[in-house]
Amino acid sequence: MTQERRGRGRPARKAAEEGPKARERILQAARAEFAERGYDKTTMRGIARAAGVDAALVHHYFGTKDDVFAAAIEVSFEPAMVIPQILGQGAAGIGERLARFLIGIWENPATRAPLLAIIRSALTHEAAAKVLRGFVLRHLLERVAGELDVPDPQFRAELAASHMVGIVILRYVIRVEPMASADPEEIIRIVAPTLQRYLTEPDPVGPGGPATEG
Amino acid sequence: MTQERRGRGRPARKAAEEGPKARERILQAARAEFAERGYDKTTMRGIARAAGVDAALVHHYFGTKDDVFAAAIEVSFEPAMVIPQILGQGAAGIGERLARFLIGIWENPATRAPLLAIIRSALTHEAAAKVLRGFVLRHLLERVAGELDVPDPQFRAELAASHMVGIVILRYVIRVEPMASADPEEIIRIVAPTLQRYLTEPDPVGPGGPATEG
Structure with missing residues (x-):
């Protein structure tokens, strides 16, 4: 080799x-x-x-430096490995598998450090944000979206991603309590049905959600 | 005066x-x-x-500079104004009012710029993150949590906040499409029932959510 x-x-x-x-x-x-x-x-x-x-x-x-950054991101996510793992088993349980995968890579200190760097860089530098938009989102979210049988699949994938991005920021970046110390399994249990609705229901609000008014 | x-x-x-x-x-x-x-x-x-x-x-x-930062944050959020506006009308519709308020302050360029600065600062500087934890979270989320009639109200408020933080980051900071150009009303319509579940259901997963398995 x-x-x-x-x-x-x-x-x-x-x-x-x-x-x-x-x-x-x-x-x-x-x-x-x-x-x-x-x-x-x-x-x-x-x-x-x-x-x-x-x-x-x-x-x-x-x-260029942007290209190194992009390659470093891509290896962190390894979309070729990740996508089949999350999507390969069909629509049932996809919300839980996605939540479990994302919480898993953030619970692991080896993957957490570079991910933290990516998030911080993308939030403060337009060049890094552009790389993140281009690579992770195209390679990760578009592939997830391509497997979804719902209207606006890319938007649906982003809705699910937005929830996980927020969890990551409150738990691992700002480290607000009690979120930072919560049992990962409890977080997965709660967010999985939300992700499931966004990724697989014809209307992302879901058929059984409570009315928001009245 | x-x-x-x-x-x-x-x-x-x-x-x-x-x-x-x-x-x-x-x-x-x-x-x-x-x-x-x-x-x-x-x-x-x-x-x-x-x-x-x-x-x-x-x-x-x-x-100190931290104190100025904290005061600047507090004025941006004006919790004394905001809390009654969101909570004052009871549990029904709280998810929608919260989503509408948060999307509203980010759609307004006058409030968006300082909020963007706060988010960027808090994500890259521990001192700023500490200020954000101490002030916004205590003043905003704890007051919201104090009005909720659910188990673990602070955790529930953070679950709702996490979703909105993620939406804000994808839409206004990284500006990923189609999220960045989506109709704000469509985003509010979709996330409101999720926030409602987190803030008011005895189990945040909700009584009518689809099963994640099978």
């Missing part, structure tokens, strides 16, 4: 600097740098230093 | 620098500064300059 690949005219490098392992090491370093320093203060040079490679190699694999 | 009030031993000031009007002008300047520069780059001196007063007067009225 550590094949030595050399670009035409590029100088010879140590085997450790090349191939899939270097790419993965750059992504790990990028996630750590974005998490620690934020979007603004993270540089291509800093990522290269943390990964133990030439800055030129980071450019070679990814292009 | 422009009574001249002088502290003992403090030098005489222009009438315009003192009294309720100066306090209000400082708060307006603070909201503009926080909105434009973010939490980190806003200084007491900068707020004073924008308000046309001495930095000492800002300290005199508010204390």
Whole structure:
């Protein structure tokens, strides 16, 4: 797996600097740098230093800082892995599987740190927000939406996402009590039926919801 | 209303620098500064300059930068005004009134800018997050919770808040489509029954929600 690949005219490098392992090491370093320093203060040079490679190699694999950020996001979410896991078992229980998956990646400290960096960056920098819109939303929400048999599937997927984004922010970012210390299973139990309604009911309000007036 | 009030031993000031009007002008300047520069780059001196007063007067009225931030938040939300408006008419329709109020303040550009600054600051700076936890959540959510006749009222209020926070972030901060361009009335129609369930049903899952499995 550590094949030595050399670009035409590029100088010879140590085997450790090349191939899939270097790419993965750059992504790990990028996630750590974005998490620690934020979007603004993270540089291509800093990522290269943390990964133990030439800055030129980071450019070679990814292009710009936005591209590294996008790749780091994509690996965090791994949509190719996630989508079948959530959608593969059909519409029944999709609300609970989605809630369980999202709470799960936030309960895990290894995935929480880079996700926190992504959220913070996207909320404070237009460049990072654009990357988030383009990649995560297109790759994650559009694929979820593509599997839904409801009107306005993309809007439905966003309604479900909005609830989970808010839970994440209150629980893991602002850490407001009692939400921050609540049993994850209790949160999943409560939000799952809401997500289910949004994702699978012909009218997202649901057939059995209480009237809002009277 | 422009009574001249002088502290003992403090030098005489222009009438315009003192009294309720100066306090209000400082708060307006603070909201503009926080909105434009973010939490980190806003200084007491900068707020004073924008308000046309001495930095000492800002300290005199508010204390620290955190205190100015807290006061600016509080005025944005005006809980004393808001709570009766949302809760005063009883449990029926509370979900819709809450959704309508929150969408309303975000649809209005005058209130949107300072709120955006608050959210961005709270998500990226622990000091600002602490202020948000302490003031908004205690003053706003605890008062809402105090009116609710359900188990764990504070948790219920946070569940409702989480959904609205997520909607705000997708629609107004990240601006993801179609959420960003959706008719506000359609969003209110859809989220109101969810908020209603969370705030007033004995079990927040609701009596008539679809089963998540099967």
